[in-house]
Amino acid sequence: MNAKWKVGGLVLALLVITGCAGMSDEECMATDWSAVGYEDGARGYTAESFSRHRKACAKHGITADFGAYQAGRERGLVEYCQPGRGYDVGVSGGRYYGVCSVDLEPDFLDAYNEGYHLFTLRSNVNRANSGIYAKEQELENVHNSIRSKEAALISPETTMEERILLLADLKDLSERTGQLEAEIQVLYEERARHQAELDNYQANAVDYGY
Numbered sequence: 001m002n003a004k005w006k007v008g009g010l011v012l013a014l015l016v017i018t019g020c021a022g023m024s025d026e027e028c029m030a031t032d033w034s035a036v037g038y039e040d041g042a043r044g045y046t047a048e049s050f051s052r053h054r055k056a057c058a059k060h061g062i063t064a065d066f067g068a069y070q071a072g073r074e075r076g077l078v079e080y081c082q083p084g085r086g087y088d089v090g091v092s093g094g095r096y097y098g099v100c101s102v103d104l105e106p107d108f109l110d111a112y113n114e115g116y117h118l119f120t121l122r123s124n125v126n127r128a129n130s131g132i133y134a135k136e137q138e139l140e141n142v143h144n145s146i147r148s149k150e151a152a153l154i155s156p157e158t159t160m161e162e163r164i165l166l167l168a169d170l171k172d173l174s175e176r177t178g179q180l181e182a183e184i185q186v187l188y189e190e191r192a193r194h195q196a197e198l199d200n201y202q203a204n205a206v207d208y209g210y
Helices: 003-021 025-030 033-042 049-058 066-080 083-091 105-153 160-208
Strands: none
Touching: 033 049, 033 066, 049 066, 083 105, 105 160
């Protein structure tokens, strides 16, 4: 990520936060609208962001300087619309709002799409892992239930009617066990496939230079 963008973000973040959350009349009067525009541009925000700042200051009877804001935003967009930044946005799963100029957008989008592809591959692996964990937790609960019902089945205090119901429950639980084991196996196979795709992509990702 560009070092200038990092510094700009740290210095100007407060301006953006206060602009969106509600600015006092003193803040609106003292705000460097060019700096606010630069930060919005560097974050890839659309021009609609100015409307929020304008409304915040309009409450105090102060008019935001759109000219200065837009000039700053255009400079910020030059920082944002670089391939490295596009890759970072994509790999984090961020959205692109079509803010880049026609001369910068092609390279930005190429990098963004590569990053977003990596995000998707990682998400596939994570989703499979989550599915495996959830199914294995359910399987453990089923096993616990089976043990509990088997203990009740052989208890001398259990009536014949209760034993009939327990046997029916155990049959259902046994079937569910088989279903879960099959589903878990499928998820393991899916995870292995997704992991192989991810490993292959990451092995070649260095060639992109982002």
